[in-house]
Amino acid sequence: MLLNADSMKPIYVQISEWLENEILNESISADEKIYSQYQLAEMFNVNPATAGKGINLLADDNVLYKKRGLGMFVAADARKIILGKRKSSKLHSLVTELAQEAVQLQVEEEELVTMIRDMHQRIKEEQS
Amino acid sequence: MNVVVCHDLTKQYGRSKAIQNMNCQIAENKITGLIGRNGAGKTTLLKIIAGYLHHSSGDIQVFSENPFNNLKISANTIFIDNEMSFSQGLTLNELLETAGSFYPNWNHDLALKLFDYFSFNPNQYHGNLSKGMKSTFNMIVGLAARCPLTIMDEPTSGMDSATRKDFYRALLKEYIAYPRTIILSSHLLDEVEDLLEEVLLIKSGEKCLHLSIDQLKEYAIGVRGKTVNVETWTEKMELISMQEIGANMSYAVIRNDRSIKELEDARQLGLEVTSVSAEDICSYLTSKTKGGIDDVFSRG
Numbered sequence: 318m319l320l321n322a323d324s325m326k327p328i329y330v331q332i333s334e335w336l337e338n339e340i341l342n343e344s345i346s347a348d349e350k351i352y353s354q355y356q357l358a359e360m361f362n363v364n365p366a367t368a369g370k371g372i373n374l375l376a377d378d379n380v381l382y383k384k385r386g387l388g389m390f391v392a393a394d395a396r397k398i399i400l401g402k403r404k405s406s407k408l409h410s411l412v413t414e415l416a417q418e419a420v421q422l423q424v425e426e427e428e429l430v431t432m433i434r435d436m437h438q439r440i441k442e443e444q445s
Numbered sequence: 446m447n448v449v450v451c452h453d454l455t456k457q458y459g460r461s462k463a464i465q466n467m468n469c470q471i472a473e474n475k476i477t478g479l480i481g482r483n484g485a486g487k488t489t490l491l492k493i494i495a496g497y498l499h500h501s502s503g504d505i506q507v508f509s510e511n512p513f514n515n516l517k518i519s520a521n522t523i524f525i526d527n528e529m530s531f532s533q534g535l536t537l538n539e540l541l542e543t544a545g546s547f548y549p550n551w552n553h554d555l556a557l558k559l560f561d562y563f564s565f566n567p568n569q570y571h572g573n574l575s576k577g578m579k580s581t582f583n584m585i586v587g588l589a590a591r592c593p594l595t596i597m598d599e600p601t602s603g604m605d606s607a608t609r610k611d612f613y614r615a616l617l618k619e620y621i622a623y624p625r626t627i628i629l630s631s632h633l634l635d636e637v638e639d640l641l642e643e644v645l646l647i648k649s650g651e652k653c654l655h656l657s658i659d660q661l662k663e664y665a666i667g668v669r670g671k672t673v674n675v676e677t678w679t680e681k682m683e684l685i686s687m688q689e690i691g692a693n694m695s696y697a698v699i700r701n702d703r704s705i706k707e708l709e710d711a712r713q714l715g716l717e718v719t720s721v722s723a724e725d726i727c728s729y730l731t732s733k734t735k736g737g738i739d740d741v742f743s744r745g
Contacts, residue, residue, distance in 0.1 A: 327663070358617065364476060364641060367639070
């Protein structure tokens with residue numbers, strides 16, 4: 318957690334984030350079965366134990382639930398949980414980094430806020 | 446269940462000890478990487494496990510039996526390395542067929558498919574193959590044998606990079622389809638780490654670490670910054686490595702067990718905290734000096 322370089326994230330974390338993205342963009346919907354650890358292992362070329370750890374990470378957060386003998390399924394409120402989690406952890410750390418960088422570059426508060434507002438608007442327009 | 450259990454295992458060649466009081470267990474149906482520097486005792490350990498060598502003292506059990514001169518162990522184990530000797534009188538095709546008769550789980554279909562994929566000539570002889578082709582052929586035998594204990598000693602030596610990638614993928618797919626205990630020795634940890642579940646790191650014939658790959662990756666952190674600050678911050682910590690990396694700049698590697706407060710202090714001192722790759726952790730841990738190769742060249 319304290320290591321900032323993104324590529325340095327453990328692979329199982331990267332796998333769980335990839336699964337979260339699949340759920341967020343609705344490639345996998347609620348109550349649908351998720352990839353097995355063996356499928357993930359093949360997809361990412363990693364040991365099945367590592368892939369299993371990525372799945373367990375999401376099960377711990379209640380994003381996934383287990384059906385005995387059938388595998389892991391997406392929880393009904395999975396999207397909500399993921400969004401909440403991302404807001405509190407990812408966004409927070411990105412903002413911290415951004416603010417630190419701004420201070421180092423002597424960018425004033427006003428300027429920084431304007432930059433964020435402009436970018437936010439542009440992306441929203443592009444999406445609509 | 447543990448497939449391999451070593452207890453105070455020692456192997457002496459004359460007066461020098463290749464393996465010293467080794468205690469380790471290798472769990473069933475996992476891929477374990479055996480990592481160590483040149484001459485650390487990797488091959489000796491693997492040969493003892495495979496039953497090729499007799500140990501000098503201590504105890505070793507493979508599938509709960511002593512592996513040396515043991516038929517059950519040799520039927521259930523395959524040892525692949527680049528010194529494998531095959532009959533000079535048989536063609537590659539005949540070698541595959543003969544190998545099949547030794548191993549009960551042998552999958553001839555897989556062997557032939559891999560054989561085709563890597564464009565072998567069935568009428569060629571093993572002795573005439575290039576180094577990389579030899580390794581590739583041996584690997585095919587190792588995978589097709591589907592032995593409950595599959596040991597590969599530097600399996601990729603001599604292979605080109607495309608073949609190495611193919612091999613790792615073939616190994617993974619085979620492992621997923623037919624789980625078995627695999628021990629893979631390599632000095633290219635970067636290349637194999639994603640495949641491994643566990644890492645057994647050995648140094649001068651002794652066990653140095655035995656961890657899951659995830660634990661190993663989080664084992665240490667590096668701090669970089671002004672030498673004075675690095676030294677102040679790490680004063681009471683045990684260093685894994687300390688190097689001068691430039692004028693008044695140093696890089697120290699320590700265990701990853703610092704509190705958030707301490708890491709915050711490091712930031713205040715202008716130190717950069719980074720993660721350390723599994724391969725780097727292994728080379729720092731098995732290095733004989735704390736400063737590395739730079740010590741050789743340092744003045745004074």
